[in-house]
Amino acid sequence: MPLEGRTKQDVLSEFRCAEILTAARGVFARKGFQAATMDDIAGAAGVGKGTLYLYYRSKRDIYLASLEHGLRALSALTAAEVAAAARIEDKIRAFVLTKVRYFDEQRDFYRIYHAEFGNVVAHPSCLPDELMALYLQQVQQLEQAIQQAVDRGEIRPVQAGTVAFAIFEITRGIITQRLLDRTGSRAEDDGAFIVDLIWKGIGNR
């Protein structure tokens, strides 16, 4: 039974970490990084302020951990779904839909995600390389799929990187809209629209 290591401590510790991270995500989503205080987070997590520092070294640390946690989950999910699709058309659809659905359920996380990665331009050097890599990896996965499709002649020759980036951006836009409008359009429809647009363009016949 001791096979799994010191379960008591470790499980409790992991539980606390998760508790804090979840609470923090909500607070950060509601107030943004600056306006969120350690008191807020401690209160939301139902622990003392000092306890936060037992698990994370600083406010920024908690923030980055929130970010990484969600991003890693999203990335794994997207990679799996995209890989599972055969044709490029389906891969794109999988890419879009996975993200739309993920963020539909993780609205708090989207707010943080968006605030941070949306602003890479404004403050380029603020994020750890590891996190940036994780973020950029998303587009790269799609880019590779598109490049292969070009090579196989499935689609007309386009710059895979820029197209992937365009899809990425439109998806982000759609997700943003879905969060702002509460007019629950179906995720499938939004996804279908993007794929259709990217696939056929708007030009008349």
Next chain:
Amino acid sequence: MPLEGRTKQDVLSEFRCAEILTAARGVFARKGFQAATMDDIAGAAGVGKGTLYLYYRSKRDIYLASLEHGLRALSALTAAEVAAAARIEDKIRAFVLTKVRYFDEQRDFYRIYHAEFGNVVAHPSCLPDELMALYLQQVQQLEQAIQQAVDRGEIRPVQAGTVAFAIFEITRGIITQRLLDRTGSRAEDDGAFIVDLIWKGIGNR
């Protein structure tokens, strides 16, 4: 003479306002809203800290004024260029190119613009309605043009709003990339790419 109001005062006042706004834009772009201090802005504007409060009520006020100032200019410019183009294809090209070029020259402004409007999701209620309206108006102009094109049969029947939004998002993505990469691709080429993608999609044939 008194036709134009108290010219001396007004002109001086406007001059000071512009001076402050320009300085503030640079500071905000460099440091972000939170990290920028009134001392920074006063220093950059070459005035005393107290003077800022003669022209603006708060730090946030200066920020919003910066935003509005640039946004108004961009909006007017875009409207004119889009209106000047005849065919929808050209209107889209004009839309994209105007924005790409504007931000190429107003990089400081782009950083603020992006940070703030990119984050509407995260902090929905923070911006005054007037500013939001100005922002949304950009897409609406494009949307109308697309709707007309649909009505005229210039392009296949698509949801004008969503397409306009997609173009808007891709454009933003491209601009972001241009600021990050210093690999100076030509604005015309980036613009052409977007129009091409939107127009024809990536599907074969």
Next chain:
Amino acid sequence: MPLEGRTKQDVLSEFRCAEILTAARGVFARKGFQAATMDDIAGAAGVGKGTLYLYYRSKRDIYLASLEHGLRALSALTAAEVAAAARIEDKIRAFVLTKVRYFDEQRDFYRIYHAEFGNVVAHPSCLPDELMALYLQQVQQLEQAIQQAVDRGEIRPVQAGTVAFAIFEITRGIITQRLLDRTGSRAEDDGAFIVDLIWKGIGNR
């Protein structure tokens, strides 16, 4: 009249600095460095807490400034008095008496001075070199005088450095006692005792 620079600002600034330093000296003397809070100091100085940071960068800065201020005054005074005395006996007396009298009037300062320089052993590297130099200079002045007296045959051949240091230490001891006992022995008597002891020793005849 503008010969003396911007008097208004400078005088006010110097006044504030002195005010803060005096208040701080009292607080540090009463509570020690660690226990003294910026609130204490601000309260004692009759200014806002933020004001302290207009004149000094940190709590430690205020502390060091207090120390340097008093030390510089003492050093100058001692140097003058010692130089004014002709015979080595009188120089030693001047050295002892100047210090005893100075600290009689600057009890607050003595507490800081003693706490900090008394503890060089415990935390050797904490003080800026400049301050340490100022401190050590005191013994060196005396050492030179003693060495000259040895060279001239005024006194028996002794190690000037160690003797100077011994005088320095006894003086410190006496001052400490004077502050603890409120039994007001006359400074002259204490001074005379030290000189007598150092001069003749306790050996019979």
Next chain:
Amino acid sequence: MPLEGRTKQDVLSEFRCAEILTAARGVFARKGFQAATMDDIAGAAGVGKGTLYLYYRSKRDIYLASLEHGLRALSALTAAEVAAAARIEDKIRAFVLTKVRYFDEQRDFYRIYHAEFGNVVAHPSCLPDELMALYLQQVQQLEQAIQQAVDRGEIRPVQAGTVAFAIFEITRGIITQRLLDRTGSRAEDDGAFIVDLIWKGIGNR
């Protein structure tokens, strides 16, 4: 068997106490009272943080116990050596040498000892009477010996208390120097110097 009390418990308890005290002494010496944390001490002692509170009521308690422990040992040693010497000259030498040698081997303790008793002036009321008594007793032992020597005509009539105090202070100075300089002068030489100075003074012939 029960004559000696609950040996098992008591011995273990004493052992723990000694362990903690030794560890604490090192930590306090290295970091000073304020900067030393209970975590540091617990870590150095190889026990849990909570355990410290089973043996001592507070951080200050541990500190004072460290102090008392070392001071008691020093005091006993000095008393014995001084008593063993016959002539006053030898008693002084014994006094000086015992202390110099003791602190040569207990550098950690010296740092604490010096920091605390060196600062009696700064914070007069901080130490328990018992500890102060123990400290002052050192000088008093010497004072009595000197007074007897005066009474017996061994030395010229001097104020025994002040002379004892002077010797005490010079000795402290020498020890401090020995710890700062690593220029290992022999303890005997330093001791001889002090005795010589105190005995003959520096006056010529």
Next chain:
DNA sequence: TATGAATGAGAATTCATTCAT
């Protein structure tokens, strides 16, 4: 007895805003 996770009071420092000059 031994532990170390949890706590929260407390302190240094920053900075938007005010206001006397």
Next chain:
DNA sequence: TATGAATGAATTCTCATTCAT
């Protein structure tokens, strides 16, 4: 009108002490 010295509310982080296990 212009200034910048003064302010104090607000925030992050530390660490002695407690207490459930």
